[in-house]
Amino acid sequence: MPPAATEPLTPERILETTEEVLRRYGPTKATVVDVARALGVSHGSVYRHFPSKAALREAVTDRWLGRTVGRLEEIAAAPAQPAPAKLEAWLEALFEAKRHKAGDDPELFATYGVLLAENSGVVEAHLEQLVAQLGRIIGEGVAAGSLAAADVPAAARAVFDATGRFHDPQYAAEWRSPTIVAEFEAVTALVVRGLRA
Amino acid sequence: MPPAATEPLTPERILETTEEVLRRYGPTKATVVDVARALGVSHGSVYRHFPSKAALREAVTDRWLGRTVGRLEEIAAAPAQPAPAKLEAWLEALFEAKRHKAGDDPELFATYGVLLAENSGVVEAHLEQLVAQLGRIIGEGVAAGSLAAADVPAAARAVFDATGRFHDPQYAAEWRSPTIVAEFEAVTALVVRGLRA
DNA sequence: CCGATGACAGATTTCAATATCTGTCAGTCC
DNA sequence: GGACTGACAGATATTGAAATCTGTCATCGG
Secondary structure: OOOOOOOOOOHHHHHHHHHHHHHHHOOOOOOHHHHHHHHOOOHHHHHHHOOOHHHHHHHHHHHHHHHHHHHHHHHHHOOOOOHHHHHHHHHHHHHHHHHHHHHHOHHHHHHHHHHHHOOOHHHHHHHHHHHHHHHHHHHHHHHHOOEOOOOHHHHHHHHHHHOHHHOOHHHHHHHHOOOHHHHHHHHHHHHHHHHEO | OOOOOOOOOOHHHHHHHHHHHHHHHOOOOOOHHHHHHHHOOOHHHHHHHOOOHHHHHHHHHHHHHHHHHHHHHHHHHOOOOOHHHHHHHHHHHHHHHHHHHHHHOHHHHHHHHHHHHOOOHHHHHHHHHHHHHHHHHHHHHHHHOOEOOOOHHHHHHHHHHHOHHHOOHHHHHHHHOOOHHHHHHHHHHHHHHHHEO
16 A cells, blocks of 8 residues: 555545555544555544544445445335335334445444444434435325324434444444344334324 | 351352352352352352352343243233234333333342353353244234234344344443433334234 | 262463554654 | 644543453362
8 A cells, every 4th residue: 555645645645544444444443544554644634624533434434325325315216106005114224234334334334333332423324314214205105195194303313323223333233134134024024014094 | 237147058059159259249250259258158069059150140140131021921821912013012011120120229130231242151042032022923913813924923023123223232221311211112112014914 | 869069171262461553753864 | 824733631531460350270178
């Protein structure tokens, strides 16, 4: 990894390199010194752009999570699909996204887990975004008469909580079980049925 | 804690003392030597009755979990209560039991968490008992026409999975949140509605 | 005999010394 | 003058040696 000394040091470049370093070493081994070395600068320079290691970790994870939220947003915003089907599609996409992140990008997934344990605001914001998307889908369904919910935000939260086993990183180890898809479908069916008008 | 050297050494007496020792020191600090000392015998004698420390831990946890299962069984077996109400009562009793165990008996609760992490058969059996009780309640409801489920065991498992946030020890820290009861009620209502005929 | 013991080997844990890391900042260099 | 450096203090992590623990078993005492 030869240092590319000539380019200017920007937050963006730092984030990209930090992501690589996290991917290579994982959240427990990666250090700010490693990131600085990969960038060919002193670690003091990194602190000029990010106030702490935690802030750096959060910024990387935020970007990483943002990519998934974008894809889910497309499903939530898709026009002219009945709300119950959209809800199922969205939940399945969420499960698939988390499962693939856990499998394909284990070190960044572990970083996400660290932030969760730290009660980082980034993760909280991410979860709120997801619940808000759910709320919009459910709201649509209620407006169209295909779903019933007295309190839409509370219903969205309840759906999110009830499906936690399929998106909460604490359960990542179980996502390799051969029965997990059947379990996911059973819970999803139960929850969607519970919302039907 | 004076050693009572005269009484005969029985598995029952070992279990009682082990429970005390676990409660006092917690699963990470308690040793077989501690148990033997509390009993006034050598640790070799303990191994005459239990083949390993893990077996001892499991036996104690099994007893401890069994007490809860017994109380839940009473609810599940209660005659002449409509299945939906019984289901709600059972889920609430499960949540309350786990919550109180986590709060009042933190060290034994931590022991339970250790077994969970070890994939101990005892915990698996405990969970299966609980799901079986759920299955009986749902089966009753289906027979009486108040609930609908194509596959009763699968529905029972789905209800158990969907309410995991309120009985899985991984979430114990969140059970102190002031909003947890509202969240529990929302998920329970959603799930029970999803099963209604 | 039969339950109990305690010495033992190998595994695990503890602890303190050492090394590394995080975050700061006075000073350097372009 | 503003981006960058590198030395530094305090916090955290690593390491390896010593202590403790688990599980076994030859032996003891009633």
